[in-house]
Amino acid sequence: xxxxxxxxxxxxxxxxxxxxxxxxxxxxxxxxxxxxxxxxxxxxxxxxxxxxxxxxxxxxxxxxxxxxxxxxxxxxxxxxxxxxxxxxxxxxxxxxxxxxxxxxxxxxxxxxxxxxxxxxxxxxxxxxxxxxxxxxxxxxxxxxxxxxxxxxxxxxxxxxxxxxxxxxxxxxxxxxxxxxxxxxxxxxxxxxxxxxxxxxxxxxxxxxxxxxxxxxxxxxxxxxxxxxxxxxxxxxxxxxxxxxxxxxxxxxxxxxxxxxxxxxxxxxxxxxxxxxxxxxx
Amino acid sequence: xxxxxxxxxxxxxxxxxxxxxxxxxxxxxxxxxxxxxxxxxxxxxxxxxxxxxxxxxxxxxxxxxxxxxxxxxxxxxxxxxxxxxxxxxxxxxxxxxxxxxxxxxxxxxxxxxxxxxxxxxxxxxxxxxxxxxxxxxxxxxxxxxxxxxxxxxxxxxxxxxxxxxxxxxxxxxxxxxxxxxxxxxxxxxxxxxxxxxxxxxxxxxxxxxxxxxxxxxxxxxxxxxxxxxxxxxxxxxxxxxxxxxxxxxxxxxxxxxxxxxxxxxxxxxxxxxxxxxxxxxxx
Numbered sequence: 001x002x003x004x005x006x007x008x009x010x011x012x013x014x015x016x017x018x019x020x021x022x023x024x025x026x027x028x029x030x031x032x033x034x035x036x037x038x039x040x041x042x043x044x045x046x047x048x049x050x051x052x053x054x055x056x057x058x059x060x061x062x063x064x065x066x067x068x069x070x071x072x073x074x075x076x077x078x079x080x081x082x083x084x085x086x087x088x089x090x091x092x093x094x095x096x097x098x099x100x101x102x103x104x105x106x107x108x109x110x111x112x113x114x115x116x117x118x119x120x121x122x123x124x125x126x127x128x129x130x131x132x133x134x135x136x137x138x139x140x141x142x143x144x145x146x147x148x149x150x151x152x153x154x155x156x157x158x159x160x161x162x163x164x165x166x167x168x169x170x171x172x173x174x175x176x177x178x179x180x181x182x183x184x185x186x187x188x189x190x191x192x193x194x195x196x197x198x199x200x201x202x203x204x205x206x207x208x209x210x211x212x213x214x215x216x217x218x219x220x221x222x223x224x225x226x227x228x229x230x231x232x233x234x235x236x237x238x239x240x241x242x243x244x245x246x247x248x249x250x251x252x253x254x255x256x257x258x259x260x261x262x263x264x265x266x267x268x269x270x271x272x273x274x275x276x277x278x279x280x281x
Numbered sequence: 282x283x284x285x286x287x288x289x290x291x292x293x294x295x296x297x298x299x300x301x302x303x304x305x306x307x308x309x310x311x312x313x314x315x316x317x318x319x320x321x322x323x324x325x326x327x328x329x330x331x332x333x334x335x336x337x338x339x340x341x342x343x344x345x346x347x348x349x350x351x352x353x354x355x356x357x358x359x360x361x362x363x364x365x366x367x368x369x370x371x372x373x374x375x376x377x378x379x380x381x382x383x384x385x386x387x388x389x390x391x392x393x394x395x396x397x398x399x400x401x402x403x404x405x406x407x408x409x410x411x412x413x414x415x416x417x418x419x420x421x422x423x424x425x426x427x428x429x430x431x432x433x434x435x436x437x438x439x440x441x442x443x444x445x446x447x448x449x450x451x452x453x454x455x456x457x458x459x460x461x462x463x464x465x466x467x468x469x470x471x472x473x474x475x476x477x478x479x480x481x482x483x484x485x486x487x488x489x490x491x492x493x494x495x496x497x498x499x500x501x502x503x504x505x506x507x508x509x510x511x512x513x514x515x516x517x518x519x520x521x522x523x524x525x526x527x528x529x530x531x532x533x534x535x536x537x538x539x540x541x542x543x544x545x546x547x548x549x550x551x552x553x554x555x556x557x558x559x560x561x562x563x564x
Contacts, residue, residue: 163528187503
């Protein structure tokens with residue numbers, strides 16, 4: 001079979017064009033981030049910090065048109081790994097750094113505080129738990145709502161997946177380990193997923209970030225303290241944690257530094273509180 | 282010269298898929314075998330271990346293997362009869378006008394992105410199980426089975442229908458001429474003649490079910506228990522990988538790749554069975 005000469009040339013040209021354009025793109029990006037007209041700050045990490053970082057980035061970009069900020073929500077551990085390896089300029093974490101992570105020379109900046117709230121179905125009569133009771137629920141010692149002053153029905157525990165920053169922080173404060181978590185707990189990926197699961201199941205109990213609170217779920221008091229930003233700042237409410245930006249000194253660009261400064265400015269901190277998180281100052 | 286060059290280009294394109302396969306398999310096996318080869322973990326403990334607690338260095342996937350097998354088998358028990366009868370109906374019984382409506386509908390079902398099946402399961406099947414069967418949680422093995430059974434229908438129906446249509450007309454004529462009823466003809470003559478094609482349809486459906494991830498993750502509940510009843514929430518192999526890969530690093534990540542090896546072995550086994558069926562069918 002003979003090929004039409006024109007077709008063959010056409011295909012080859014297309015092929016070359018595709019390869020060349022692919023090369024061109026990467027080359028373009030390189031120059032873009034170092035000296036070009038638009039600098040890009042890549043940020044990745046926690047799905048709890050992510051929504052806040054997106055909002056901050058949006059406002060920041062309105063003011064600084066020459067800086068582009070990319071936020072990827074991939075989880076605290078992955079974000080910290082990326083910041084360590086230089087894949088991302090800044091990593092987001094919703095839990096404190098572990099010893100081995102600090103050893104890699106990461107610098108941390110607290111950009112906000114967040115509260116974690118225990119949530120149930122709105123119809124649930126239990127509205128107040130002690131930290132000890134929360135622990136008993138999540139470790140399977142208490143399995144019926146009647147043991148906590150509620151209706152006689154089974155408790156369905158909903159947790160995040162192993163490695164999630166929210167889960168790490170929650171377990172650390174409440175005081176149980178991943179191995180102690182009740183085995184038949186439903187594992188949902190992400191705050192939104194937990195909220196949906198709890199909102200549609202009257203047996204369920206879970207934990208989410210303050211930012212995700214809405215009318216579809218009922219929030220519980222811990223040791224009689226309401227889950228509010230004020231109570232977190234006054235250190236009355238125990239289920240709280242820092243939101244961190246982590247970076248390596250040598251990877252931080254001017255643009256990245258500007259963004260961090262902006263977040264810590266009064267403008268930035270206003271956005272933090274508007275987003276449902278708790279300002280540092 | 283041009284002739285030769287273009288030949289090369291086409292060869293390169295053809296090799297791309299082979300190269301991709303080798304790269305993927307190589308990468309998964311390289312990453313997944315590392316904990317067992319270099320870090321002293323026991324592969325048997327991995328396969329038969331009951332506990333999966335990555336943060337405490339416990340990696341056992343036996344409950345997940347069982348969950349994958351149960352979910353797939355359950356989906357087969359529901360999906361195969363329905364799919365097969367649909368195929369028979371379309372190929373043998375349905376008037377042309379009816380088949381013209383059902384056939385595209387089944388094929389369209391195959392084109393729906395799997396995450397939408399998951400959303401459908403989460404929004405319809407899970408609450409249905411909760412409200413009507415009195416389960417404390419709808420996220421369960423049963424929900425997974427129902428979703429997978431629907432998902433494998435198009436695969437089974439299209440492949441089986443083709444196999445049934447390929448049975449020569451004279452088989453049917455012969456059977457009918459001998460006085461067999463039309464239904465008798467279908468089950469005693471046509472279906473046995475299309476046996477290898479139907480088996481292939483089932484194995485392909487099986488492959489679809491065991492590898493499905495996105496739909497399952499939303500309705501499975503992802504609990505780490507050994508399933509003992511249809512109402513338990515389960516974590517099949519695929520969802521374990523998808524659920525934790527985003528957060529995993531180090532040994533935990535490698536163990537997820539190892540989970541991928543186990544999954545891959547199941548798929549390989551299926552393909553092997555499929556190839557056997559194909560050669561036995563003697564087309």
